[in-house]
Amino acid sequence: MRLWLIAVAALLSQAASAETTAIVGGTVAIGDGSAPIPDGTVVFTDGRIVAAGRNVAVPAGAKVIDARGKWVAAGIVAAFSNLGLADVDGVGESNDGSAAKSPFSAAIDIAPAINPHSAVLNNERLRGVTSALVSPSASGSIFAGQGAVISLGVEPNPVMRPRAFQYVELGEYGAELAGGSRPAAFAMLHEALAQAQDYRRNPAVFDGRGKDSLIKRPDARALLAVLDGKTPLFVHVERASDILSVLALKADYPRLKLTLVGAGEGWMVAPQIAAAHVPVIAAALADLPEAFERVAATQSNVGRMAQAGVAPLAISTINADPGANQSNLKQYAGNLVAITRVAGYTGLDWGRAFAAITSGPAAVVGMDGEIGSLRPGRRADLVIWTGDPLELSSVPLAVIIHGRPQPAYSRQTKLRDRYITPREQSLPKAYQR
């Protein structure tokens, strides 16, 4: 295995980005919902996929990597995370997710705060996550601000799309942020959007700088982009009735581009969500009534929504693992396949489960032409795995982002190597590296 890795790394680093690389012989998982393709081929050049699948010709002069016995899969796209925004979630100075004392809300733009050198980001990249939707969290207002889509690759600018979506809380937490009730949250929502429209009608007299204003001018500008459908609105809601209330916003604001986040009871109103063509980023496996707004939670939630035609559909670590462990998305996807084998559950087949962590998240934010699969023209973000990526025994052998091999080490691997034997040898541990 080690020799194979060295050979691959050499091949990939030799290949200037303009050269063509072909990975042959592996089981190919394109990430578009299709089933894995045994003995497939993936060709990429200049950082972009040329073709992937069965009977794909290897162009003359291409560097060829033999992936027999391995899987070649689209890189994992974290559908909802704080990757790059925090080194340690609990250390406020290192965590740019929220700003409770800021006078701004919708205006918050997390793009300048993304830190590509964060150890967390590097750890997760090594474990197969190649890009992520990164969101702020709400604290002083129901509006959290504008999230971004980032690449986890080592490249000059990791932000692929700044101000990719506006995130708003409208469930129990939204109620709390708005002063204590859902009606108050909806009142805040409607009034903020109305004030944004006031701002557009007459910016000069807009009282956005007054200390009693609900929103500031930059917030108004951000909300206008939402009203105009230029910036998608990601809404955190869980309860079936809340989901219907959110879907009904389209009647008041026809150009709103809605996406539901969480949707723990989405299965109860799945036909309505599908009819409204609203994408969903679901908590993958939330199955407990952890709040009154999720009393009907079940692991069948995602499968039932898929069956009803909800699309695009992505899964996330919301309501589960700590934010850093985005690489566990593959385990969640595997679990959705597992329940197809148990009576009474609705799960996802392998192809759709894998799509829920690759092209699904990309499609939710309108970037599936760019990332999230090995379809032609997309960025060459892919991972070579020892086996089925959803299976717990599989690990990444190589991570390629934008056609470039990524470092094969991380802070975690260095800690591991230092402490494989815990005892000191001839020098203190601090000298061992």
Next chain:
Amino acid sequence: MAFREIEARIVVTGIHPFKAIRAAFPFAACLALTACATTPSPANHAAPEPRPSPGYGVDPYPSTYQRYPGVPTLVTNVTIYDGEGGRIDRGSLLFADGKIVQVGQQIVPPAGATVIDGTGKWVTPGIIDVHSHLGASAAPRIQALSDHNEETSPATANVWVEHSVWPQDPGFGRALTNGGVTTLQILPGSANLIGGRSVVLKNVYARTIGAMKFPDAPYGLKMACGENPKRVYGARGREPSTRMGEVAADRATWVKAVEYKRKWDKYAKDGGEPPARDIALDTLAGVLAGNILVHTHCYRADEMANFISMSAEFGYHVTAFHHAVEAYKIADLLKTNGICAAVWADWYTFKMESYDGIPENLALLQKEGACAIIHSDDKNAIQRLNQEVAKAQTAGRVIGLDIPDEVAWEWLSINPARALGIADRTGSLKPGKMADVVLWNGNPLSVYTRPEKVWIDGALLYDANDPKLRPVSDFELGQPGERDAK
């Protein structure tokens, strides 16, 4: 101080291990010490009669758990992980009357036994989770059901978490049906340096907590080091607000405990006026006597080392460090000191003290021969501890530590059973032990596998193919989705 020396001290002071005390003083009335105290005759120079022990020696809240009826059951042609590192392919497992009868290759079923064809399936002991807050921090997560941290004082050895456990928590059912968890320890939270007594439960729904309690399981004492206590109390301008404050506060508490035990031991030996009773110090004296097992939330290697030193100073043993995110850095010390580490597979960086978490933690503990345990501390993770073990096993394989499946399964079975003091009764598929058994629909270390049937004490309490054998707690009755597989 090594564990053996502590055992010697127990014998010298005449305070016997927990079960012996119960056998000697079976009557709860002995709790009212004046009712039971006997005075030696003045003329009698022989050693005085042993006196009833102080509170820690008597159990005022014994288990009322009764096993449910079962039928003799034989599973055939099944892959068996016996929980103690043994594996049988195409084997057979027979249990009856609540106990494992036989484990082997071919077993003749007794007349009337239910025979289950286990072809393509696996059978293991029920999973044991040593770190859960189910019931004490229940679903739904609301203030009214948040009872695991008595956050009014940093040392609350007086509280017993079982008095906070809500037996209707839907989480118990999920742990059973999705996770194959048959035994679990509920702990107080980690806001406090000393959180109170823990309780070991059978994962069997009941109306009262007493009816869930694992019969005769030792009590545990929850302690915590690190960021949580100093954050909680430091914010109020109280000790502890620093790590040094935490150790100082703990030491002051143990000083009181040692003094309390000294008085009670003297009373037990010499008679006279019994000392005043203090229920917090009862629990701590129980720890010093070796009856109550210490479970400590502690992440950092250096803090665990400090904690070990403190335990040596006062003469008690740390049974297990929990979370122990840096256990891999001191796996040799944990092995030498006979201390278990109950850890996650891969959680890290949510707090500063978890910044150095690595997925190889369990595998490196196993490599050093330390007692390695997987735990959840989470109502979602408890539903897939078998999968967490698989991830940890994989991480080990990458660095050349090939831990066989049946050995990795010890992290879910016999090791946690030992840490809870119940390894003689459960935690492995051995004749005479409780029939706490899970039949899986595939290799339980695969992400694609789920429990098919779960028995506790030989009673079938979950059947994936029988909706009537899927528990629904009171809370979920009458709710949307009540009938769902969850």
